[in-house]
Amino acid sequence: MSRTTIQSITVEPLTIPLLEPFSIATAIAGIEMALLDALTRSYGIPLYVFFGGASTSVETDMSIPMVTPERGYDLAKETVARGISSIKIKVGGDLRDDVARVEAVREGAPNVGLILDANQGYTANEALICLEALDNRDIRPMLMEQPVHKDDHEGLRYVTQHTTVPIAADESAYSAANVAHLIEMGAVNVVNIKLMKSGFVEALDIAAVCRARHTELMIGAMMESRLAIAAAAHFVAGLGGFRFVDLDTPMLLAEDPFTGGYEQSGGVYDVSGVKSGLGIERK
Numbered sequence: 697m698s699r700t701t702i703q704s705i706t707v708e709p710l711t712i713p714l715l716e717p718f719s720i721a722t723a724i725a726g727i728e729m730a731l732l733d734a735l736t737r738s739y740g741i742p743l744y745v746f747f748g749g750a751s752t753s754v755e756t757d758m759s760i761p762m763v764t765p766e767r768g769y770d771l772a773k774e775t776v777a778r779g780i781s782s783i784k785i786k787v788g789g790d791l792r793d794d795v796a797r798v799e800a801v802r803e804g805a806p807n808v809g810l811i812l813d814a815n816q817g818y819t820a821n822e823a824l825i826c827l828e829a830l831d832n833r834d835i836r837p838m839l840m841e842q843p844v845h846k847d848d849h850e851g852l853r854y855v856t857q858h859t860t861v862p863i864a865a866d867e868s869a870y871s872a873a874n875v876a877h878l879i880e881m882g883a884v885n886v887v888n889i890k891l892m893k894s895g896f897v898e899a900l901d902i903a904a905v906c907r908a909r910h911t912e913l914m915i916g917a918m919m920e921s922r923l924a925i926a927a928a929a930h931f932v933a934g935l936g937g938f939r940f941v942d943l944d945t946p947m948l949l950a951e952d953p954f955t956g957g958y959e960q961s962g963g964v965y966d967v968s969g970v971k972s973g974l975g976i977e978r979k
Contacts, residue, residue, distance in 0.1 A: 721870075721895050722918075728896040729927050729974075737973035743927065744967050747934025752968035754915075754932045756943040757782040757811060762789055765800035772804030779962025782809035782838070784942055787826065788817020795829045802835050811940065813841040816867055820844055820851035827859050839886060839914075839940060842866040853883035864888050864914055864940070872901035879909045886912040886940065891928055892920065903935060914940035922946045926957025926974050929965045955979050 736746045744752065758780045760771045768785070775783055785801050787794040802810065814823060823843035830837065839862045844851040846867035856863040864886035869875050870893055878884045887906050889899050906913050915932045917925060925943045932938045943965070946952055957976045958965040969975070 721898075722892045725891050725895040725924075729891075729924070732896065732927075733973040733976075740972050742967060742970040742972060743930035743974050744934035744970070747931055748936065749934055750936025751933045753964050753966045754929050754938070754941050754943070755781065756941045756963045756965065757784045757809075758944045758947060758963065759784045759786065759813070759942070760797075760801055762786045762793075763797065765796045768797045769800040769804040772801040772808075776805045776808060778947075780808070781963060782811065784811040784813050784841075784944075786815065787812050788814035788843075791822060791826055791829070794826055795833075798830055798835060798837075799833060809838045810835070811839045811841060811942070812837045813866075814843045816842055816845045818843045820848070820854040823855045824858055827861050837861055839864055841886075841888060841914075842868065849878065849881065849883055852878070853881055856883055856885060862886050862912065864912075866890070866916060869902070870894055871898055872905050875902050875911075876905050876909070879905070879911050884911065886914050888914040888916045888940075888942075890916045890918065891931065892918050892924065896927075896931070899931070900935075903937075907937065912940070913938045914942065916942040917945050919948070920945050921949065922952045922954040922957055923974070923976050925965075926954075926967075926976050929958050930967055930970075930974065933965075933967050953979055 732743060736743050758775045760768055760783055772783060783801060783805055785798055841864040843855050852865060852868060862885040865878055865884045866888040869878060869887045875887050887902060889902050891899055894902060903913060915928055915938050917928060925946050928943050932941060954976050957974055958967045959969055
């Protein structure tokens with residue numbers, strides 16, 4: 697594609713009409729990613745500069761799945777040994793098992809920040825019981841993510857308004873209009889943006905809504921390769937202002953077909969070495 701052709705493309709009009717059916721948002725995000733990579737390569741600038749160049753690095757957490765307490769303890773120690781400074785723990789199942797898992801992770805990693813991700817698994821009351829049980833054990837998470845079903849906005853608000861632990865919307869938050877509604881009703885403290893859930897253009901609008909309403913930002917991901925995670929890292933580094941970063945999935949893959957995009961040290965992704973575009977290549 698020539699430079700002239702690239703410059704004639706306006707990303708927003710191309711993508712916004714296609715974002716109406718939420719089910720194709722991931723495909724649209726892929727199209728937007730390709731266009732943005734081509735555009736910034738043609739300009740000779742890295743993608744994070746295109747998004748504002750606020751910083752040149754981001755620091756991700758690492759997730760621990762719903763495992764036994766013993767396995768959680770071992771994984772926590774391994775995570776700390778990798779230089780990761782915050783851990784996201786999957787919860788949302790049996791409350792006793794969840795509390796035991798979090799206790800074990802805290803024992804294995806006493807000095808890291810903890811995030812809980814319930815993945816819609818709790819009722820509002822169960823979420824509060826979990827947080828109270830942990831508080832009684834002197835464990836206070838930095839964040840609880842999506843405690844209730846994505847459509848239970850009243851339940852989400854109930855949890856948010858009955859705990860001092862920040863509550864994040866993930867599956868409940870997928871568009872700027874939807875996020876504005878959640879914030880207006882007092883249902884969230886934090887919004888988790890996922891590019892594969894909303895696309896780049898809508899993600900920019902979501903971030904703008906959150907900033908205007910003084911709501912914290914988080915970036916997350918599905919099970920994605922280095923290609924998509926690099927795009928998210930450039931997005932976050934360029935915009936700045938994201939308090940929580942959950943972009944660990946390349947570390948969980950047995951094999952990744954891509955290289956480049958960022959340099960990694962512990963949980964830090966450094967994009968400063970990228971000369972143009974995403975800086976991603978096939979292996």
